[in-house]
Amino acid sequence: MKQSFNLDDFEAFLSDSAEQHRMYPNDRVWRNINAQLHKDNKWPALTFAAILTSTIIISILVFIHPDRALFDIPSTTKIASNILSKSPNKTSTITAIKSSSSTLALLEAPSNRNKTHTWEANHFSNQYEFNLEESNKSILDDQLFVTNDASLSTNSISENDSTFLRVAASTLSKENKQPIIISANEPENLQLLAQHVNKYQPIDVLHALPTSFDSSTQQSSAFPKATMMEEIVNRKQILGALKNKKQRWMIAFYATPSFSYRYLQDNKKESDKLNGPVANYLTNDVNKFVTHKPKMGLEAGVAVLYKVTNDLSIKAGLQLNYRQYAIDAYSTTNERAAIALNGRTLGDSLVRMSRISNNSGYRPIQLTNEYLQIAIPVGFDLKVMNLGKVDFHLASTAQLTYQLASRNFLLSSDYKNYLQQENLNRRWNINTAVEAFFSYQLNGITLQAGPQFRYQLLPGTKNLYPIEEHLIDYGMKIGVVKTIH
Amino acid sequence: MIEGCIQNNPVSQRELFNKYSPKMLSVCYRFSQSREDAEDMLQEGFIKVFAQIHTFQNKGSFEGWVRRIMVHTCINVLKRNKKFNESVDLDQALFASEKEIIPSIMQAKQVVECIRLLPIGYKTVLNLYAIEGYSHKEIAEMLGIEESTSRSQYTRAKSMLEQILIKRRIIEKKETKLAMVTAI
Numbered sequence: 001m002k003q004s005f006n007l008d009d010f011e012a013f014l015s016d017s018a019e020q021h022r023m024y025p026n027d028r029v030w031r032n033i034n035a036q037l038h039k040d041n042k043w044p045a046l047t048f049a050a051i052l053t054s055t056i057i058i059s060i061l062v063f064i065h066p067d068r069a070l071f072d073i074p075s076t077t078k079i080a081s082n083i084l085s086k087s088p089n090k091t092s093t094i095t096a097i098k099s100s101s102s103t104l105a106l107l108e109a110p111s112n113r114n115k116t117h118t119w120e121a122n123h124f125s126n127q128y129e130f131n132l133e134e135s136n137k138s139i140l141d142d143q144l145f146v147t148n149d150a151s152l153s154t155n156s157i158s159e160n161d162s163t164f165l166r167v168a169a170s171t172l173s174k175e176n177k178q179p180i181i182i183s184a185n186e187p188e189n190l191q192l193l194a195q196h197v198n199k200y201q202p203i204d205v206l207h208a209l210p211t212s213f214d215s216s217t218q219q220s221s222a223f224p225k226a227t228m229m230e231e232i233v234n235r236k237q238i239l240g241a242l243k244n245k246k247q248r249w250m251i252a253f254y255a256t257p258s259f260s261y262r263y264l265q266d267n268k269k270e271s272d273k274l275n276g277p278v279a280n281y282l283t284n285d286v287n288k289f290v291t292h293k294p295k296m297g298l299e300a301g302v303a304v305l306y307k308v309t310n311d312l313s314i315k316a317g318l319q320l321n322y323r324q325y326a327i328d329a330y331s332t333t334n335e336r337a338a339i340a341l342n343g344r345t346l347g348d349s350l351v352r353m354s355r356i357s358n359n360s361g362y363r364p365i366q367l368t369n370e371y372l373q374i375a376i377p378v379g380f381d382l383k384v385m386n387l388g389k390v391d392f393h394l395a396s397t398a399q400l401t402y403q404l405a406s407r408n409f410l411l412s413s414d415y416k417n418y419l420q421q422e423n424l425n426r427r428w429n430i431n432t433a434v435e436a437f438f439s440y441q442l443n444g445i446t447l448q449a450g451p452q453f454r455y456q457l458l459p460g461t462k463n464l465y466p467i468e469e470h471l472i473d474y475g476m477k478i479g480v481v482k483t484i485h
Numbered sequence: 486m487i488e489g490c491i492q493n494n495p496v497s498q499r500e501l502f503n504k505y506s507p508k509m510l511s512v513c514y515r516f517s518q519s520r521e522d523a524e525d526m527l528q529e530g531f532i533k534v535f536a537q538i539h540t541f542q543n544k545g546s547f548e549g550w551v552r553r554i555m556v557h558t559c560i561n562v563l564k565r566n567k568k569f570n571e572s573v574d575l576d577q578a579l580f581a582s583e584k585e586i587i588p589s590i591m592q593a594k595q596v597v598e599c600i601r602l603l604p605i606g607y608k609t610v611l612n613l614y615a616i617e618g619y620s621h622k623e624i625a626e627m628l629g630i631e632e633s634t635s636r637s638q639y640t641r642a643k644s645m646l647e648q649i650l651i652k653r654r655i656i657e658k659k660e661t662k663l664a665m666v667t668a669i
Contacts, residue, residue, distance in 0.1 A: 010643060011615040013656075017596035018616045022507040023514055029528050030502055034495060036532050 248307040249484040252315070256452050258475025259294040260323040262369075262460075263287070264411075265468040286467060289415040290358060291328035295368065297473065298322050299454075303377065305481065311383040321373040321401065321431075323471060327409065329418055330361025337417035339410065339424075341464045354417040356409065367418060369408035371460070371471075375399040375431065383439075391439045393448070399431040401456075408460070411467055424465045430457045435477055448479040487547065490538050498535055505548065506531070509555045515600050515612050516559035530558035556617055560627055563605060592655065599649045607642035614639050 266286040301319020308314060337354040356367065379397030386392075406425055409418040437450025452475055459468035486504075489497025506527065513526040533554050541550055600608055609628070613619045614635070619627070621635040628635070650656045 010647070014596065014600070014611075014615045014646075017593045018511065018515065018600075020593035021511045021597045023510040023520075023523075025506050025510050025524050025527055029506075029524050029531075030499065032528050033502065033531050033535070034498070037493070037498065037535055038495065 250305040250307070250313070250446075250481050251484055252303045252305060252317070252448075252479050252481040254301060254303070254319075254448070254477055254479030256299040256475045256477040258297055258299060258323075258452070258454070258473040260297050260325045261294040261472045261474075262292060262325055263470045263472060264290065265470070266466060286411070286415060290411065293326045293328070295324045295326050297324050299473070299475070301375075301377070305381060313381040314379070315381055315395075315397070316376070316378045319375050319377060319399075321371070321375055323373070323473060324368055324370040325471075327367040327369065327418070329365055329367050329409075330357045330359070331355060331363040331365050332357040332361035335417055337412040337419050338414070339419075339421070340413045340466060350421065352419045352421070354412070354419045356418040358411065358416055358418060367409045370406060371403060371408070372405045373401045373403050373429075375401040377433070379433075387438075389440060393435075393437050393439060393450075395435040395437070397433045397435075399433065399454075401429045401431050403427050403429070410461065410465060413466060424461045426458060426460055426462050429460070431455065432457060437477060437479075439481070444482070446481040448477070448481060450477055451475070452477040487538065487541065490535060501534075502531060505551055508548070509551065511597065512552060512555050512617075513559055515597055515616070516556075516563065516609060518601070518605070522562075526559045526562050527555070529562065530555040533558060552617070556613070557627070560609070563609065595653065595655050596650070599646060599653060599655065602649055603642055603645060607638055607645060610635055610638045611642040611646065615643070 264286045299319055299321045301317050303315045303317025303319075305313040305315040332355055334353045334355055335357065337352055339350040341350055356365070377397035377399040379395060381393055381395040383391050383393050403425065406422070408420070408425065410421055410424060411418060431454050433452055433454040435450060435452040437448045439446050439448045441447075452473075454473040456471040459465075460471060461467075461469060486497050486500050490501055509530065510523055510527050513523040513530065514520065517523040517526060534551055537554070541547065600611065603611065610624060613624045613627070614621065621632045621639070624630075624635045625632040630638075647656070
């Protein structure tokens with residue numbers, strides 16, 4: 001039996017029916033909500049832990065066991081046997097006094113002190129660099145030079161031919177071969193050497209004794225300073241190691257003229273609020289409603305680099321960024337412009353009068369948004385290719401940025417007007433940069449040039465403002481790097 | 486429970502979700518075209534609720550506050566997906582509604598299902614005016630249309646819904662009155 005009754009109020013009927021209706025969501029909905037609400041608490045901890053762990057590992061490798069971990073060479077005992085096997089005669093007998101894991105070869109010329117010395121080339125697989133310094137010439141004058149380059153093995157040089165030493169050193173370093181000092185010093189020169197090497201970091205020593213040396217007993221009556229050499233070896237202090245350690249630090253000065261561009265994204269979290277202005281075309285991409293053009297800016301700064309290995313350096317510095325871009329707009333009569341703010345109670349929006357229109361007006365104008373920032377870039381520099389005199393590098397930095405000053409125009413929620421509202425600008429930000437450049441060594445400095453791309457991770461305005469602006473810069477970086485001695 | 490949600494306590498948040506999600510999913514379902522769409526709207530709406538819960542000032546009903554956020558979220562999603570841009574063919578819509586099979590279980594569910602059969606623009610205005618209680622002026626601002634458009638769309642929606650409900654024998658028309666059909 002059907003029961004019917006009056007239904008004058010259709011709306012009440014619909015409302016009652018709707019109120020009685022229930023639906024139960026899939027559990028997936030709650031899982032997604034939960035993941036969204038609590039995901040932000042996790043990633044900073046993971047990121048921070050990763051950075052901290054990496055920093056600790058690099059610090060341990062570099063500062064606690066620098067030579068042992070990064071600059072490993074084979075036992076000198078083995079090297080000594082190689083030397084002995086190639087030694088042409090007794091006049092250039094070489095004997096290892098002590099072996100350790102980080103040894104350079106320090107050889108003595110025959111004690112007859114001929115002006116011309118000959119020696120055999122010996123192959124070592126040392127991995128650290130070596131450069132000669134003018135200030136140590138007095139020590140090195142009497143020192144001969146042994147290389148692992150077979151082409152130099154039969155050369156003979158004069159005793160004081162330091163030019164050869166420098167040429168050989170630079171030649172070998174370019175060919176990734178490591179030069180080794182040999183000393184032609186008399187005992188008193190060895191003592192002089194010992195005085196100087198006391199300051200230096202330890203590396204191993206192979207000690208070649210003069211002809212009076214009795215290789216069978218490994219003692220020398222004609223060489224009273226053998227104990228001095230023992231002492232040197234025991235302290236593991238040799239000139240080349242210091243040079244190697246000192247030249248890990250570098251300072252770089254750079255400038256990057258660049259063009260700044262922006263990408264807009266409208267979140268419109270609160271644009272549907274009752275008191276906020278709403279327009280039908282807000283469903284479209286905001287980038288289609290604005291006309292902006294890049295303008296040239298500049299990034300300039302100074303950085304300190306530390307050579308972790310021959311190819312990899314880590315760097316940190318300080319720089320100033322000046323960025324700007326242009327916006328096409330129009331002068332117009334005073335119009336009401338509003339920005340519907342995110343994160344506020346229903347109906348909260350910022351309303352101002354504006355004489356700048358995005359769409360039309362009585363006169364076209366160009367606005368310029370400008371930003372002056374100070375940044376701390378931290379990153380790495382990796383040499384990926386050696387092309388003769390020129391090296392090719394890839395580098396990347398993350399830059400913590402603080403905005404010192406700005407002048408920018410913000411688009412209203414309905415995309416019709418521009419207005420200035422400095423308190424909506426974000427002060428702190430993070431930028432990431434990637435670079436590819438060529439480097440060329442010239443007169444003790446390294447010149448660098450190459451393209452750089454930089455992206456601003458966080459929007460330039462606070463979360464209150466619904467339209468996110470991400471700045472993008474692309475430019476040419478030019479830099480000068482000098483080794484710190 | 487609200488305090489716990491302000492403190493970002495997951496247990497309180499789950500409790501709040503369990504309490505209000507059945508009714509809110511029904512709200513979203515009336516605006517959407519499928520259950521999956523409704524659940525997406527529900528998810529987005531509750532994320533906003535939890536993000537803004539610290540702004541609730543204990544003036545008025547909390548359920549009403551949540552419901553308003555949910556309604557605005559549904560409108561936002563429909564705008565984002567450009568659903569309002571789709572053209573409406575009334576005859577086609579009526580024909581499609583006749584083809585839809587609605588199980589005759591609860592009458593409330595039947596009515597809601599019939600509302601869902603309306604074209605998006607019509608059912609949105611109908612939901613906002615007849616069920617959610619917004620004025621035509623408020624609806625016009627939310628949807629970016631004229632107030633007169635809102636009134637005319639509501640009139641057409643109401644007429645169309647009546648036809649659907651009559652054809653489904655959920656209500657019957659006796660002379661100038663509508664009456665609900667209830668089996669005893």
